[in-house]
Amino acid sequence: MAGFNKVILMGNLTRNPELRYTPSGTPVASFGLAVSRRFKQGDDLKEEVCFVDIVVFGKQAEHCGQYLSKGNGVIVEGRLQQRRWETEDGQKRSKHEVVAQTVTFMPKRQDGGAGAEPPMHDDPGYETGDEG
DSSP, rough: OOOOOOOOEEEEESSOOOEEEEETOOOOEEEEEEEEEEETTTEEEEEEEEEEEEEEEHHHHHHHHOOOOOEEEEEEEEEEEEEEOTTTTEEEEEEEEEEEEEEEOOOOOOOOOTTTTTTOOOTSSSOOSTHH
């Protein structure tokens, strides 16, 4: 069976993008993304934040390095990838990251701007937060 690997995330950068170049000259940018989820649990409003590492290549990497900074909002579309390596002392390590195919820059928020936060869903069946 063929697989399907597509990720779409909307969040804010947790650090400035780090722009590097491969030995062949390909630009590579990496940055952290905080993606939050708000939900109601009983009468309480809860928020859960997921931190995701993003890597982007080519001209988009250069644009990210030039125009983005910590706190900026973006929409990232790409694929999930697992990287594996071994440390100098022989320990096996791995991490998941998103390899971005497109990074869409969000408009800058105005102070106190309405609509800057993602909507909360009132549907009781939508991510109720009852899992923990």
